[in-house]
Every structure is written in structure tokens, then in C-alpha cells.
Amino acid sequence: MIPVSFLSPLSSYRNMEVTTRLTWIEEKILERLLGNASLTLLYQSSVHKHCSVEMTNKCSLQGSTMTVFLKEDVIVGVFMLEDFPSLDSEKPCTCTWFSLKRNNNYGISALFLNTRVTLDSTSLRMFSPKSLSLTLNFREYSRLYLNDATIKELELNPNYKPEYWACEIFRVDGIKKNPGFIKKMVTAKEHRGKLLSALKAYRPYEDLVSEVCILLVGPVGSGKSSFINSVKSAFQGHLTRQAIVGSDESSITKQYRVYSIKDGKSGETLPFMLCDSMGLEEGEEAGLCMDDIPHILKGCVPDRYQFNPCKPIKPKHFTSAASAPLKGRIHCVAFVLDIRSVNTLSDKMVAKLKKIRKDVVDCGIGHVALLTNVKDYDEVLDDNFANMAESVTSLSQVQNVQNMLNIPVANILMVSNYASERSLEPIKDVLIFAALRQMLRAADDALADLPLEDTGHLDPF
Numbered sequence: 001m002i003p004v005s006f007l008s009p010l011s012s013y014r015n016m017e018v019t020t021r022l023t024w025i026e027e028k029i030l031e032r033l034l035g036n037a038s039l040t041l042l043y044q045s046s047v048h049k050h051c052s053v054e055m056t057n058k059c060s061l062q063g064s065t066m067t068v069f070l071k072e073d074v075i076v077g078v079f080m081l082e083d084f085p086s087l088d089s090e091k092p093c094t095c096t097w098f099s100l101k102r103n104n105n106y107g108i109s110a111l112f113l114n115t116r117v118t119l120d121s122t123s124l125r126m127f128s129p130k131s132l133s134l135t136l137n138f139r140e141y142s143r144l145y146l147n148d149a150t151i152k153e154l155e156l157n158p159n160y161k162p163e164y165w166a167c168e169i170f171r172v173d174g175i176k177k178n179p180g181f182i183k184k185m186v187t188a189k190e191h192r193g194k195l196l197s198a199l200k201a202y203r204p205y206e207d208l209v210s211e212v213c214i215l216l217v218g219p220v221g222s223g224k225s226s227f228i229n230s231v232k233s234a235f236q237g238h239l240t241r242q243a244i245v246g247s248d249e250s251s252i253t254k255q256y257r258v259y260s261i262k263d264g265k266s267g268e269t270l271p272f273m274l275c276d277s278m279g280l281e282e283g284e285e286a287g288l289c290m291d292d293i294p295h296i297l298k299g300c301v302p303d304r305y306q307f308n309p310c311k312p313i314k315p316k317h318f319t320s321a322a323s324a325p326l327k328g329r330i331h332c333v334a335f336v337l338d339i340r341s342v343n344t345l346s347d348k349m350v351a352k353l354k355k356i357r358k359d360v361v362d363c364g365i366g367h368v369a370l371l372t373n374v375k376d377y378d379e380v381l382d383d384n385f386a387n388m389a390e391s392v393t394s395l396s397q398v399q400n401v402q403n404m405l406n407i408p409v410a411n412i413l414m415v416s417n418y419a420s421e422r423s424l425e426p427i428k429d430v431l432i433f434a435a436l437r438q439m440l441r442a443a444d445d446a447l448a449d450l451p452l453e454d455t456g457h458l459d460p461f
């Protein structure tokens with residue numbers, strides 16, 4: 001039995017006795033899968049009759065629906081864009097078939113499929129051209145039959161048993177009535193896999209360095225530390241919070257921190273590092289000291305160095321100062337900005353950012369901008385996940401960053417960091433990985449552009 005405290009408080013019901021047996025988190029995850037749609041419970045197998053007449057009475061002519069079968073360890077479901085079928089009908093529907101694991105990882109498998117749906121007095125059946133089939137037989141209670149292809153594609157336990165606890169059908173409101181959108185949500189997982197493989201296979205340009213260092217700079221609270229946690233989470237496959245994040249007027253991050261990134265599965269350390277710095281503040285002796293920046297760029301500042309806004313680093317501070325090898329240096333700087341405040345940055349802050357950009361260019365270092373807190377993040381990449389969508393590149397914030405820091409649109413990246421989520425989301429991961437890949441490309445371009453004397457005498461290992 002599901003504990004009472006887990007029952008959803010948020011669903012709106014037509015009928016007060018009808019209560020979903022999805023937990024609050026499960027309901028939120030499914031709403032998100034459908035693009036922040038809202039769910040209204042129409043049919044519940046333990047309350048309503050287990051027959052096709054009752055099902056069609058409750059669910060037909062309601063618009064898009066989501067049918068879920070709750071089992072002990074997994075939820076199997078089908079989202080149907082068109083109306084739920086009427087009795088004795090057979091029709092093609094645009095459907096998303098999915099399974100949601102009911103453990104702490106809440107892994108989703110989803111397939112976007114044109115589906116033939118038939119409903120008669122004996123059964124509700126769904127078939128897809130990929131030979132997937134799902135059958136609910138009204139003569140048997142609480143049994144959902146799936147063929148082997150469906151069990152495999154939805155990544156269900158190979159010893160799948162047909163018994164379920166409850167069948168529920170929800171009306172889905174507020175969905176973008178666009179099959180392309182749903183397809184994008186569903187195919188995000190595939191793209192996530194491709195990007196992850198590309199990042200795991202990454203090697204710095206001509207092996208000039210054994211690892212690329214990416215420095216994050218930006219105003220206090222812009223999401224630098226959160227981005228590091230987001231990257232780590234996306235690689236680990238679960239949420240982690242290694243870097244301390246928080247909201248305060250002054251920087252929560254007071255130390256220079258260098259984070260290596262591990263591939264979650266093999267545990268292997270990947271050849272790039274993210275360097276977290278103290279946030280910038282408007283005041284002269286507040287936040288990251290501008291004079292510290294060239295030292296950081298040259299790789300003279302060690303991990304865990306305690307920043308002091310009033311006391312800039314002196315060249316003699318660290319013995320390696322003038323001669324840090326290329327491999328210890330910063331190879332790409334990401335200017336991290338909260339998209340909501342890009343258009344209202346103070347002149348003092350803009351001047352600081354421009355000054356840093358000048359130092360970065362002078363040192364021949366690659367650079368990108370990273371906009372965080374992006375709200376409609378599913379719209380950032382086009383339907384093929386290949387490029388940034390036009391609607392996004394024309395945003396005033398993007399134009400503004402382009403003009404302010406002279407960064408081309410292709411290097412103005414957008415993410416929505418993991419902040420208060422309870423589970424990973426494929427689209428967020430896609431944006432995080434895509435941003436990281438672009439940072440590595442910028443680093444490689446800068447390495448490729450180095451004068452020979454800078455690379456010639458190097459011992460890359």
C-alpha cells in the first residue's frame with residue numbers, strides 16, 4: 001500500500017472520492033514529461049467500473065489523455081494527443097508510450113509512436129508500427145498485457161508480470177498541441193546519450209594539454225557553482241551538490257575551487273576541469289578582485305586559495321607565478337550570467353565584465369557566455385537538437401550579451417541549472433552537455449591558435 005502521506009494533494013478531481021494513487025513527485029515528473037501540462041483524474045479502476053462503457057463515458061471527448069497503469073515498481077502509461085476513443089472504434093493516434101521507475105531515480109523511458117487504438121466491449125488495445133502492443137482485457141481484472149517488444153523498448157523487467165494496482169486516466173490540459181514538441185521531449189534521452197558519448201570521447205586539441213581548464217566568472221548568484229553541480233549531476237546520473245551554492249548578497253563561494261569531472265559509470269576522470277571563482281560585485285573592494293584575474297588565467301592560483309577582495313594576489317604569492325605550464329592555465333572562460341538580470345546589469349558590473357574579457361583576449365584564451373535560469377529551456381535547441389532555435393537567438397538578452405562582450409551567438413549558451421529538482425531531466429542534461437561541449441570547442445580553438453613557441457617546448461604529460 002502507498003502511505004497516505006504520499007497521496008497527491010494537487011490533483012483536481014471531478015469527483016471527490018476519486019484520488020490518484022500517483023505520488024506527488026510522480027505526478028510532477030509526468031506533467032513535466034508532457035511540457036508542464038496539468039492532469040485531471042477522469043477514471044480510476046478501483047472506483048469506476050472495469051468496463052469500456054464506463055471508460056468511454058468518463059474519458060471520451062475530453063481532449064488529450066494520459067492512461068497509466070500503476071505497478072509496484074513501475075508505472076506504464078500512454079499519452080494520447082487526440083481524444084480518447086469512443087466505444088467500438090479503431091483510430092490512429094499520436095501517442096507517447098512511457099515507463100517510469102518507482103525507485104529514487106525515477107528513470108523514464110519513452111517512445112513517440114503513431115499508434116492504432118481500438119476499443120470494444122472486451123478490450124482496449126494499442127498497436128504501433130514498431131510491433132509494440134498493449135492490451136487491457138475487460139474480462140480480467142488488473143492485468144495489462146505487453147508484448148516482448150514493448151517490454152524491451154520501455155526498458156521493463158524482462159520478467160514482466162501483467163498484474164497492476166490501479167489504472168487511471170487523466171485529462172491533460174495546457175499541453176502544447178504540437179506532436180513535434182512531445183517528440184522532442186521523448187527523443188531528448190537519445191540526444192543526451194549522444195552528447196554524453198561525445199564528451200566521454202573528448203581529447204584536448206592535439207593532446208597539447210592533458211586536461212582543459214574552464215573558468216567560470218560572473219556576478220554573485222549568477223549560477224556558477226550550480227552549473228558545476230549540474231555538470232557533475234548530469235555525468236553521475238543523479239543529483240549531487242559538491243559545490244556550495246546559495247543566495248546571498250555577497251559571494252557564498254570564497255575559495256578558488258578546481259573540480260574534476262568523472263564519468264559516472266566507469267568512474268574515470270575526464271580530461272576537463274571546471275574552476276569556480278568568487279562572484280563579482282559592483283563595489284571596488286567587494287567580490288572577486290579584478291587584479292586576481294590575470295593570475296587565475298595564467299594558472300598561478302592553487303585549488304582552495306582563499307580569495308580576499310581587499311588583498312589582491314602578489315606575483316610572489318605563488319612560486320609558479322610567471323612560469324605556469326600551459327596545462328595548468330585556463331583554456332576557456334565562461335561568463336556566467338542570470339538571463340533574468342542580463343538587461344539590467346549596472347554600468348560598474350558591465351565594466352568589470354569587459355575588463356575581464358580584455359584580459360582573456362590578451363591571454364589568447366577561448367571564451368563563451370553561459371546564461372542560466374532559462375525558463376522555457378525546452379525551446380532553446382531546435383527540434384533536431386542541432387542548433388539554437390531562432391526564437392532564442394533573437395532574444396534581447398542574447399543580443400545584449402553579444403554586443404556587451406562581443407561573443408558570437410553560437411557561443412552564447414543557455415542552461416537551466418539543477419536547483420530544487422528531485423530528479424534529472426533529459427532536456428536539462430542535453431543543454432548542460434551541449435554547453436560544456438561548446439566550451440571545450442572554444443578551448444580547442446584557442447589551443448589551436450597558440451603561437452608555436454607556447455606549444456613547442458611543452459611536455460604535455
Ligand SMILES: Nc1nc2c(ncn2[C@@H]2O[C@H](COP(=O)(O)OP(=O)(O)O)[C@@H](O)[C@H]2O)c(=O)[nH]1
Nearest residue numbers: 221222223224225226245246372373416417419
Ligand atoms: N531555478 C534556477 N535556480 C538557479 C539556477 N542557477 C542558480 N540558481 C540558484 O541561484 C542561487 C545562486 O546560485 P549559485 O550557483 O550559488 O551562484 P554563484 O554565486 O554564481 O555560484 C542558488 O540558490 C541556486 O539554486 C538556474 O539555472 N535555475
Ligand SMILES: [Mg+2]
Nearest residue numbers: 224225252253
Ligand atoms: Mg558560487
